[in-house]
Every structure is written in C-alpha cells, then in structure tokens.
Amino acid sequence: xxxxxxxxxxxxxxxxxxxxxxxxxxxxxxxxxxxxxxxxxxxxxxxxxxxxxxxxxxxxxxxxxxxxxxxxxxxxxxxxxxxxxxxxxxxxxxxxxxxxxxxxxxxxxxxxxxxxxxxxxxxxxxxxxxxxxxxxxxxxxxxxx
Numbered sequence: 001x002x003x004x005x006x007x008x009x010x011x012x013x014x015x016x017x018x019x020x021x022x023x024x025x026x027x028x029x030x031x032x033x034x035x036x037x038x039x040x041x042x043x044x045x046x047x048x049x050x051x052x053x054x055x056x057x058x059x060x061x062x063x064x065x066x067x068x069x070x071x072x073x074x075x076x077x078x079x080x081x082x083x084x085x086x087x088x089x090x091x092x093x094x095x096x097x098x099x100x101x102x103x104x105x106x107x108x109x110x111x112x113x114x115x116x117x118x119x120x121x122x123x124x125x126x127x128x129x130x131x132x133x134x135x136x137x138x139x140x141x142x143x144x145x
Contacts, residue, residue: 001045002045005088006025009025013025020077020081027055046129049129050129052089052090055085056082056086056089059078059079059081059085060082062075063082090130098139101123102123102140102143111144113145115144123136
C-alpha cells in the first residue's frame, strides 16, 4: 500500500538525515491524515495519488511564482520537493498518448473549435489522474485549429 511505503520512506529519510525528503513526506503524511479524518476512513492508493498530484501542482505553481520574482533559491528548493513527490505520483501519460486519445474523441464527436469544452470534458474523464489538465488543454486547442 502506498501509505505504508510513504511511512517507510519517511523513516529511512530520517535515518539518512535527508531534510527535504523528511519535510515533504511529513507534509504528505499530514495531508493523508487530514483526508482520512474528513472521509472518516482509510485512504485508498488512488486517493493518495490524487493528494500527491495536488501537492505536485502546488509546487509547480510555487516554482513559477518564485522564478517570476527572481527567487531562484526558493524555486530550487521547490523543485527538489517536486522530485520527491514524483516518486509517489501515478504513471503519467505522454503527450503522444494524450494526443492520440484527443484525436479519437474529436473524430468520435466530429468536434469543431466551438466544442472545445465538450472535447475537454470527455478527454479529462479518460485521462483523470494520469495527465496534467494544462497539457491536455494545449493539445486539444492545437488539434481543433
């Protein structure tokens, strides 16, 4: 189970005195516990993967903000945290795989530019948790032009 792996890795990181990994895994563990309290039950691997993706998105947004502000030191720290989180993220689809699925949906719906929302709705349902929405959106826009 993913939750157990995170706990084992946290213990190992503490032994190795890997401060960044310890900090990230503690935050992740806290997010899992908060989720379980809200849910009133054990979090599944799929739910934990969603939490990991959510944390990754936060880091990506922070990296962009820090770089715009000229704070490369803080951006680098966030990038290191992002690398730790990637170990626990679900397998992501490549752009080619997303493009192939998007083409199938566009052909299926015989979609035009005006039906961008419909294509996105159908495609996001298929790639849920396996692709970044911004990448999916970019590909759909390209294909509908």
